[in-house]
Amino acid sequence: xxxxxxxxxxxxxxxxxxxxxxxxxxxxxxxxxxxxxxxxxxxxxxxxxxxxxxxxxxxxxxxxxxxxxxxxxxxxxxxxxxxxxxx
Amino acid sequence: xxxxxxxxxxxxxxxxxxxxxxxxxxxxxxxxxxxxxxxxxxxxxxxxxxxxxxxxxxxxxxxxxxxxxxxxxxxxxxxxxxxxxxxxxxxxxxxxxxxxxxxxxxxxxxxxxxxxxxxxxxxxxxxxxxxxxxxxxxxxxxxxxxxxxxxxxxxxxxxxxxxxxxxxxxxxxxxxxxxxxxxxxxxxxxxxxxxxxxxxxxxxxxxxxxxxxxxxxxxxxxxxxxxxxxxxxxxxxxxxxxxxxxxxxxxxxxxxxxxxxxxxxxxxxxxxxxxxxxxxxxxxxxxxxxxxxxxxxxxxxxxxxxxxxxxxxxxxxxxxxxxxxxxxxxxxxxxxxxxxxxxxxxxxxxxxxxxxxxxxxxxxxxxxxxxxxxxxxxxxxxxxxxxxxxxxxxxxxxxxxxxxxxxxxxxxxxxxxxxxxxxxxxxxxxxxxxxxxxxxxxxxxxxxxxxxxxxxxxxxxxxxxxxxxxxxxxxxxxxxxxxxxxxxxxxxxxxxxxxxxxxxxxxxxxxxxxxxxxxxxxxxxxxxxxxxxxxxxxxxxxxxxxxxxxxxxxxxxxxxxxxxxxxxxxxxxxxxxxxxxx
Numbered sequence: 001x002x003x004x005x006x007x008x009x010x011x012x013x014x015x016x017x018x019x020x021x022x023x024x025x026x027x028x029x030x031x032x033x034x035x036x037x038x039x040x041x042x043x044x045x046x047x048x049x050x051x052x053x054x055x056x057x058x059x060x061x062x063x064x065x066x067x068x069x070x071x072x073x074x075x076x077x078x079x080x081x082x083x084x085x086x087x
Numbered sequence: 088x089x090x091x092x093x094x095x096x097x098x099x100x101x102x103x104x105x106x107x108x109x110x111x112x113x114x115x116x117x118x119x120x121x122x123x124x125x126x127x128x129x130x131x132x133x134x135x136x137x138x139x140x141x142x143x144x145x146x147x148x149x150x151x152x153x154x155x156x157x158x159x160x161x162x163x164x165x166x167x168x169x170x171x172x173x174x175x176x177x178x179x180x181x182x183x184x185x186x187x188x189x190x191x192x193x194x195x196x197x198x199x200x201x202x203x204x205x206x207x208x209x210x211x212x213x214x215x216x217x218x219x220x221x222x223x224x225x226x227x228x229x230x231x232x233x234x235x236x237x238x239x240x241x242x243x244x245x246x247x248x249x250x251x252x253x254x255x256x257x258x259x260x261x262x263x264x265x266x267x268x269x270x271x272x273x274x275x276x277x278x279x280x281x282x283x284x285x286x287x288x289x290x291x292x293x294x295x296x297x298x299x300x301x302x303x304x305x306x307x308x309x310x311x312x313x314x315x316x317x318x319x320x321x322x323x324x325x326x327x328x329x330x331x332x333x334x335x336x337x338x339x340x341x342x343x344x345x346x347x348x349x350x351x352x353x354x355x356x357x358x359x360x361x362x363x364x365x366x367x368x369x370x371x372x373x374x375x376x377x378x379x380x381x382x383x384x385x386x387x388x389x390x391x392x393x394x395x396x397x398x399x400x401x402x403x404x405x406x407x408x409x410x411x412x413x414x415x416x417x418x419x420x421x422x423x424x425x426x427x428x429x430x431x432x433x434x435x436x437x438x439x440x441x442x443x444x445x446x447x448x449x450x451x452x453x454x455x456x457x458x459x460x461x462x463x464x465x466x467x468x469x470x471x472x473x474x475x476x477x478x479x480x481x482x483x484x485x486x487x488x489x490x491x492x493x494x495x496x497x498x499x500x501x502x503x504x505x506x507x508x509x510x511x512x513x514x515x516x517x518x519x520x521x522x523x524x525x526x527x528x529x530x531x532x533x534x535x536x537x538x539x540x541x542x543x544x545x546x547x548x549x550x551x552x553x554x555x556x557x558x559x560x561x562x563x564x565x566x567x568x569x570x571x572x573x574x575x576x577x578x579x580x581x582x583x584x585x586x587x588x589x590x591x592x593x594x595x596x597x598x599x600x601x602x603x604x605x606x607x608x609x610x611x612x613x614x615x616x617x618x619x620x621x622x623x624x625x626x627x628x629x630x631x632x633x634x635x636x637x638x639x640x641x642x643x644x645x646x647x648x649x650x651x652x653x654x655x656x657x658x659x660x661x662x663x664x665x666x667x668x669x
Binding site: 029043 | 230345346347349350418419421422463466467470471474475477478486490491492493544545546549550552553554556557558559560561562563564565566567568569570573574575576577578584585
């Protein structure tokens with residue numbers, strides 16, 4: 001099993017590997033003419049790289065830093081102080 | 088045998104299979120659930136497109152109970168296919184009620200998509216709600232009872248809205264189910280749309296889905312993941328295809344589900360949020376209304392049934408074996424259950440749209456349709472939801488459940504049943520076959536003309552790979568804080584679980600208090616009248632009413648003074664009367 005939480009070195013290795021793979025795919029697509037006549041932002045070279053990176057951060061920040069403190073409660077939140085938990 | 092089922096309603100076959108399974112002993116039930124859905128599938132495949140079976144009802148109505156066109160055909164076939172897989176997955180169940188309800192649920196879902204008139208549509212719509220409620224109530228957890236009641240209340244509201252609209256349609260002489268976008272946009276239109284939107288789990292009316300599915304039985308939630316929302320998607324495509332309002336609703340659903348899934352700790356709740364998210368693509372596709380987007384919505388519904396149920400089957404298999412539902416208590420499951428891990432990877436790659444898996448050939452159709460319709464923002468937001476799918480299923484679930492070190496909190500309680508493994512493998516194979524050969528297995532059956540989308544281009548291929556490779560970077564950078572912790576996320580169901588509940592209870596207590604006070608006052612009044620009428624003479628003696636005395640004949644003897652007084656009064660009245668009249 002892989003402990004990426006405790007092992008920072010391994011985590012950074014995976015990050016570099018993922019970044020390298022993304023750049024390789026981007027380069028191969030460019031070489032094969034995949035980015036010809038882009039009509040849409042995501043079809044431009046590197047468009048998806050920027051979008052996925054920024055988009056992923058937006059979702060993480062929104063979910064983990066904004067919504068989690070606002071909306072998360074104890075597991076027995078609905079049962080607490082309630083004689084009748086039927087409805 | 089097959090000929091016997093020609094033009095026989097496949098939904099009715101499923102319902103009969105359910106009754107048969109419920110009446111049989113467990114060993115026979117296992118065989119019936121695993122094998123008999125094949126008859127319904129074969130029966131469905133033998134029904135020719137254009138078939139319209141009907142009978143007269145109450146002289147005025149013709150019930151079109153089985154109508155097959157290209158749209159209803161593809162939905163009915165995939166419902167039958169998953170009825171078969173689900174039957175195999177659940178055949179080890181000991182509960183006859185669950186066997187009956189799960190098969191009747193499949194049958195009623197097929198009934199809705201094959202209905203051609205409003206009455207049949209409504210009948211199966213309601214039957215679907217009732218049968219699925221029992222899949223929640225059949226779970227032994229104490230919280231399931233309340234969740235089932237809430238689920239039933241929400242679906243009763245949905246059913247009543249559809250009923251209201253259907254009654255208005257019938258009054259107008261509009262008997263057949265058809266696209267209502269030509270107008271009029273009257274109360275019937277909005278009422279049916281609202282009813283369907285509740286069932287499609289449109290935000291903010293989606294609370295029932297996460298609440299209900301996570302409270303259902305392990306096998307029940309697998310069935311539920313595939314039918315209720317997809318039946319509603321079919322209804323949107325059939326009745327409201329092209330309603331622009333749905334584009335915004337769909338985009339909101341896609342993003343909302345993807346965001347809330349990142350926070351979630353319960354496996355089934357997380358997957359339920361992804362149902363909301365994936366159904367959002369279909370709703371947006373129905374709203375865009377072009378043939379490409381409608382085909383995209385249809386194909387994504389077909390693929391979603393397969394990959395989402397596969398993910399539910401994998402997670403429920405782990406819960407079945409370990410008794411654990413929380414992600415933060417799991418870990419190391421890839422080593423312990425390698426087959427489940429492989430199937431989960433197929434499901435996760437499918438839902439994320441990785442090439443060679445079925446989500447890749449279906450999800451992108453809707454996004455491309457939005458681009459072609461010059462709705463760049465819609466396409467971008469749907470892509471963003473796609474990033475969220477990678478984040479919460481491909482990375483979060485896959486790492487913390489399967490690849491992270493085992494925390495030792497989930498010892499094996501029982502082995503995963505062989506029928507569950509067979510069903511998971513069937514689902515995984517179908518996801519891969521459709522992903523590899525979309526033209527042959529999916530696109531040729533789509534109902535809105537040629538799909539006009541080529542999935543395997545360099546651009547599509549590389550964009551999905553890049554999305555996966557890049558999205559993993561923020562996930563790993565944030566990994567120490569990505570692990571979910573033991574908590575629940577409040578959602579829109581909070582409104583009817585807290586303030587609305589308090590309001591209802593307050594009104595109930597008020598009514599109860601009022602009734603009790605009135606009842607008490609009424610009781611006192613009646614008692615006193617009884618005492619007075621029981622013995623008026625006692626009343627005239629002005630004796631206390633409430634005083635209970637031992638029996639004594641003296642109590643019933645009046646004094647001589649009273650008698651003289653009465654006689655004299657009557658005498659004076661008579662004299663006065665006769666004097667004045669003379």
